[in-house]
Amino acid sequence: MASLSTLFLSGGLRRYAAAAALVAGALVASPAKAQTWMVSTTPYVKLGVLDKYNALGGYSAVFIVTEEKSNKQFLLTKVVAKGENGVDVFFPTEPSDPEYFKNMAGLAAQPTPGNYTWECRVNGKRAVGGHFVYPETGNDVIVVGSAKR
Incomplete structure (x- = not known):
């Protein structure tokens, strides 16, 4: 057994x-297969306004970004609640965001590389502003393959 x-x-x-x-x-x-990557680069510019001493309580902040070359304007309104003193926004804002930068026709900002100016109006009066250069970006894609034996 x-x-x-x-x-x-x-x-x-x-x-x-x-x-x-x-x-x-x-x-x-x-068989060995090559790996292909998808890539994207999206720059954003952070804009902000701050009531340093919280003197206003709540307020409405309207951010206006103007492309200097075409003079196109994009607006975004934010309501700052009482007890909060400031707000930061990103330009451009994703159109999927319920609050996004848009032109007067309601179309989302599609920024092109170049010079921009911006301002923020608090309760209808210009409070702050500035300028920035929206950068041009590029992407490289590398295909990784295996060596044949």
């Missing part, structure tokens, strides 16, 4: 070894 260990070694281990060899062979025999 055969021992339990002899049966395990003769049947179970052989089947496991055969399955492992089959999987290893499939991995070695499968």
Whole structure:
């Protein structure tokens, strides 16, 4: 009569070894595929206004960004609640955001590289402003392949 260990070694281990060899062979025999990456670069400019001493309580802040070349304007209104003293926004804002920079026709800002000016009107009066250069960006895609043997 055969021992339990002899049966395990003769049947179970052989089947496991055969399955492992089959999987290893499939991995070695499968053709190598190149990896392709998708890439995106989107710059944002952070604009902000702050009531340093919280003298106003709550207020309405209207950010106006103007592209100097075309004179196109984009607006975003934020309400600052009483007890909060400031707000920061990003230009451009994603159109999926419920509050986004848009022109007078309601279209989302699609900024182009170039010079911009901005201002923030608090309760209808110009409070702060400035200028920035929206950068041009580029992307490189590298395809990584395997060497043929």
